[in-house]
Amino acid sequence: xxSPSRRSFLxxxxxxxxxxxxxxxxxxxxxxxxxxxxxxxxxxDAWVHIDPSGAIRIRAAADEMGQGSLTAQxxxxxxxxxxxxxxxxxxxxxxxxxxxxxxxPWTLGMMLTAGSSAVPGYFDKLRMNGAQVRKYLLGVAAxxxxxxxxTLITQPSRIIHEASSRTMTYGEAAGLADETAVLxxxxxDELKSPSEFRLIGRxxxxxxxxxxxxxxxxxxxxxxxxDMVHATIVRAPTIEGRVVGVDxxxxxxxxGVIEVVQLDDIVAVIAxxxxxxxEGERALSIDWSQxxxxxxxxxxxxxxxxxxxxxxxxxxGAPIQNTGDIERAFAEASAVHASEYRAEHVxxxxxxxxxxxxxxxxxxxxxxxxAGTQAPSxxxxxxxxxxxxxKSAISLNRLYSGGGFGRRTTEGQDYILDAVRLSxxxxxxxxxxxxxxxxxxxxxxxxxxxxxxxxxxDQNGDLIGWHHRIAAQSTLRQADPFRFTRYAEVxxxxxxxxxxxxxxxxxxxxxxxxxxxxxxxxxxGVSLPTNEFAAESMMNExxxxxxxxxxxxxxxxxxxxxxxxxxxxxxxxISPWQERPGLGVSLVSHGGTFIATVAEVHVNRATGILTVPxxxxxxxxxxxxxxxxxxxxxxxxxxxxxxxxxxxxxTIRDGGVEQSNFHDYPVALLEHAPDITVEILETSGVPxxxxxxxxxxxxxxxxxxxxxxxxxxxxxxxxxxxxxxDALR
Amino acid sequence: xxHLIIVNNQEQTVDVPSHTPLLWVLRDQLQLxxxxxxxxxxxxxxxxxxVDGEAMRSCVFPISAAEGARITTIEGLSPTSDHAVQKAxxxxxxxxxxxxxxxxxxxxxxxLAQNPRPTEEDIRRDLTNICRCGTYSDxxxxxxxxxxEPSND
Numbered sequence: 001x002x003s004p005s006r007r008s009f010l011x012x013x014x015x016x017x018x019x020x021x022x023x024x025x026x027x028x029x030x031x032x033x034x035x036x037x038x039x040x041x042x043x044x045d046a047w048v049h050i051d052p053s054g055a056i057r058i059r060a061a062a063d064e065m066g067q068g069s070l071t072a073q074x075x076x077x078x079x080x081x082x083x084x085x086x087x088x089x090x091x092x093x094x095x096x097x098x099x100x101x102x103x104x105p106w107t108l109g110m111m112l113t114a115g116s117s118a119v120p121g122y123f124d125k126l127r128m129n130g131a132q133v134r135k136y137l138l139g140v141a142a143x144x145x146x147x148x149x150x151t152l153i154t155q156p157s158r159i160i161h162e163a164s165s166r167t168m169t170y171g172e173a174a175g176l177a178d179e180t181a182v183l184x185x186x187x188x189d190e191l192k193s194p195s196e197f198r199l200i201g202r203x204x205x206x207x208x209x210x211x212x213x214x215x216x217x218x219x220x221x222x223x224x225x226x227d228m229v230h231a232t233i234v235r236a237p238t239i240e241g242r243v244v245g246v247d248x249x250x251x252x253x254x255x256g257v258i259e260v261v262q263l264d265d266i267v268a269v270i271a272x273x274x275x276x277x278x279e280g281e282r283a284l285s286i287d288w289s290q291x292x293x294x295x296x297x298x299x300x301x302x303x304x305x306x307x308x309x310x311x312x313x314x315x316x317g318a319p320i321q322n323t324g325d326i327e328r329a330f331a332e333a334s335a336v337h338a339s340e341y342r343a344e345h346v347x348x349x350x351x352x353x354x355x356x357x358x359x360x361x362x363x364x365x366x367x368x369x370x371a372g373t374q375a376p377s378x379x380x381x382x383x384x385x386x387x388x389x390x391k392s393a394i395s396l397n398r399l400y401s402g403g404g405f406g407r408r409t410t411e412g413q414d415y416i417l418d419a420v421r422l423s424x425x426x427x428x429x430x431x432x433x434x435x436x437x438x439x440x441x442x443x444x445x446x447x448x449x450x451x452x453x454x455x456x457x458d459q460n461g462d463l464i465g466w467h468h469r470i471a472a473q474s475t476l477r478q479a480d481p482f483r484f485t486r487y488a489e490v491x492x493x494x495x496x497x498x499x500x501x502x503x504x505x506x507x508x509x510x511x512x513x514x515x516x517x518x519x520x521x522x523x524x525g526v527s528l529p530t531n532e533f534a535a536e537s538m539m540n541e542x543x544x545x546x547x548x549x550x551x552x553x554x555x556x557x558x559x560x561x562x563x564x565x566x567x568x569x570x571x572x573x574i575s576p577w578q579e580r581p582g583l584g585v586s587l588v589s590h591g592g593t594f595i596a597t598v599a600e601v602h603v604n605r606a607t608g609i610l611t612v613p614x615x616x617x618x619x620x621x622x623x624x625x626x627x628x629x630x631x632x633x634x635x636x637x638x639x640x641x642x643x644x645x646x647x648x649x650x651t652i653r654d655g656g657v658e659q660s661n662f663h664d665y666p667v668a669l670l671e672h673a674p675d676i677t678v679e680i681l682e683t684s685g686v687p688x689x690x691x692x693x694x695x696x697x698x699x700x701x702x703x704x705x706x707x708x709x710x711x712x713x714x715x716x717x718x719x720x721x722x723x724x725x726d727a728l729r
Numbered sequence: 730x731x732h733l734i735i736v737n738n739q740e741q742t743v744d745v746p747s748h749t750p751l752l753w754v755l756r757d758q759l760q761l762x763x764x765x766x767x768x769x770x771x772x773x774x775x776x777x778x779x780v781d782g783e784a785m786r787s788c789v790f791p792i793s794a795a796e797g798a799r800i801t802t803i804e805g806l807s808p809t810s811d812h813a814v815q816k817a818x819x820x821x822x823x824x825x826x827x828x829x830x831x832x833x834x835x836x837x838x839x840x841l842a843q844n845p846r847p848t849e850e851d852i853r854r855d856l857t858n859i860c861r862c863g864t865y866s867d868x869x870x871x872x873x874x875x876x877x878e879p880s881n882d
Contacts, residue, residue, distance in 0.1 A: 215803035436770075
């Protein structure tokens with residue numbers, strides 16, 4: 001049913017592009033035509049339903065995990081529809097990727113809420129479709145009134161013929177619509193000009209917020225269906241681990257526990273109440289196989305192996321950037337700077353423990369699922385493969401995600417498949433909720449990384465060579481083999497930040513992919529926070545060695561980057577930059593834009609505790625569809641980035657994750673949250689990525705603030721007290 | 730074992746083992762889903778409710794200890810969901826993923842009930858719930874906006 005067509009798209013940044021073969025996700029089981037409207041009790045198009053009463057229902061394709069897309073996407077559509085926002089309600093679209101697939105090429109047309117793309121990715125598509133529906137409604141009124149369509153204008157939710165002072169509401173026009181029709185063609189110059197925007201750029205309150213203040217917002221964990229049982233899951237400590245034996249006696253003795261189920265790589269406790277299942281989980285004793293891959297992984301030793309690999313210049317990795325003549329630059333250098341950087345695994349720690357409800361029916365021929373997911377396309381594919389059924393036999397109810405941060409993007413959709421597999425096994429509806437301990441131990445982490453950055457200077461002190469090498473596990477190979485194989489097996493997700501945007505005549509960035517054997521997944525910004533920590537630390541080290549103001553030094557090497565320069569200048573202006581020491585800066589490129597971060601760093605030299613009371617951020621988002629939301633997302637990202645920089649790390653010993661809950665995996669609390677000032681620039685008028693931006697530059701800015709304060713460098717994330725004390729020694 | 734508790738001004742009798750945490754009684758027995766499970770070990774605060782007016786982490790609070798106590802959940806904080814803290818949360822658009830916010834709101838409401846004009850210092854010391862989306866600065870702003878209302882005495 002799939003007929004892939006081969007085309008190409010370009011990916012990369014800083015002037016480096018790669019051609020990647022792309023298979024279009026065309027398939028024949030589309031539920032909507034993107035161009036057709038029907039009228040049976042209201043006008044229905046793929047994205048919108050307009051009731052004769054005037055009520056307008058607009059669908060959002062993206063997941064709602066706190067980033068606000070459930071409001072922002074309908075706002076964009078409503079803008080061009082010229083709808084009165086008070087008439088609009090919002091809902092999740094169904095998982096039909098032909099209509100609702102993410103237009104960003106790197107998603108391969110999937111429904112995938114990732115890479116901060118929900119607004120920039122869908123922006124044109126939503127505007128065009130909204131405007132087409134408006135034009136169709138104008139046509140209905142023109143026909144009804146027998147006037148040329150050009151003589152009609154719209155005001156929110158109404159069509160007006162000024163010459164005759166006639167008006168028709170959108171509801172009335174919808175009632176008059178043809179039974180079926182094709183949406184009219186529209187050229188992009190028929191779209192509104194930004195000066196005509198009434199919704200975009202204003203702060204429209206998020207539609208999900210009220211339900212998130214009274215307890216009524218529904219997440220998978222809150223779903224109850226008739227005849228449902230509860231399940232906890234214990235997953236093998238390693239990717240390829242399998243159940244060898246289970247001592248289930250104590251679990252079965254617990255009041256309310258129904259059954260203990262072994263399924264290859266998981267053991268599930270089935271119970272009448274979740275608490276009984278949780279107690280059952282704690283009472284289990286399980287023997288797991290110790291597979292070759294990851295079975296004896298010790299992360300601290302592995303990190304040293306990664307650093308050694310990055311250091312060994314005789315090996316070469318996948319070239320992500322290669323300009324000029326790097327060998328010659330270093331051979332001719334008068335001075336070379338080189339440093340090693342380390343970053344540990346970190347955990348998503350989304351506040352809703354993973355889980356889903358599934359009801360497999362008709363002897364496995366049909367399934368209904370209730371879940372929050374960033375990747376409905378992956379989910380349909382995984383469930384279809386698991387049950388051997390058509391995607392059309394899968395009914396998915398999309399719920400709010402209690403945090404996503406990339407954890408819900410994985411191709412396998414492990415936490416939802418658990419519910420599907422158990423429901424098939426038990427032949428009844430099952431709610432799976434991972435305990436927090438299971439969520440940590442079977443976490444899919446941001447990979448640890450060992451990096452080396454080298455910089456060559458000529459006799460004039462000009463930078464002539466930049467060489468960045470990262471040794472790490474590929475996030476994509478394991479978390480999303482579907483995309484990995486179609487990206488020609490280059491681990492692009494691990495590469496962001498390895499390709500420098502500074503103007504240096506010779507530059508090489510390479511990834512040395514290592515088979516670490518840990519569970520990994522994209523995590524808010526993927527490799528950028530760690531790779532840019534290394535690159536921006538090095539940029540700072542060179543600036544300091546040359547005794548040049550680190551902002552000035554960056555600007556010297558940004559001749560082709562007006563946006564980068566403008567965010568640096570903006571952050572210099574809003575921060576007390578001239579009041580150093582104790583301030584550090586970083587500059588990060590993501591999703592077509594730049595973010596500049598300044599952090600104020602304090603250090604307790606006795607305890608080694610770093611604190612960051614204030615952070616200033618300047619970013620050019622092109623166009624802020626929801627400006628307040630942009631600020632809040634960036635502030636939230638700063639907090640998460642700071643948490644990753646200062647306190648979070650997962651360690652793995654003998655193949656098992658050593659942490660289990662928030663007592664041994666602490667994350668930033670209110671007491672750690674800095675005062676954050678955000679400056680937003682909107683140069684291009686086209687929205688850029690936002691959701692991941694805030695956290696990307698924090699580690700670099702903090703490391704550089706530490707260097708500014710102490711004249712020492714800290715090169716191992718997170719900056720735990722013992723590492724700070726080491727750096728100070 | 731049968732336990733009598735008062736939840737959101739209603740008497741409820743539940744038949745569960747005495748060590749069952751209040752959280753699971755609320756969620757599994759009474760279908761009050763606004764109170765969330767986040768860690769089960771009193772670390773994150775997503776399960777915060779009021780027990781006799783005090784903020785309490787219900788995931789480690791056994792039902793036997795709740796016997797006869799007046800328990801308020803997010804659903805009962807205000808009959809029409811317009812408690813000053815809830816209104817401020819909407820006004821400041823605090824929630825992102827929202828999962829921790831029931832607990833945050835309950836913790837903030839308890840703080841304000843005891844200390845109607847908390848300083849930023851007080852807020853930072855008192856609110857130890859985790860928000861992974863990092864809405865902390867909006868939380869502080871929302872609580873301060875309630876504290877500054879003239880009617881809040």
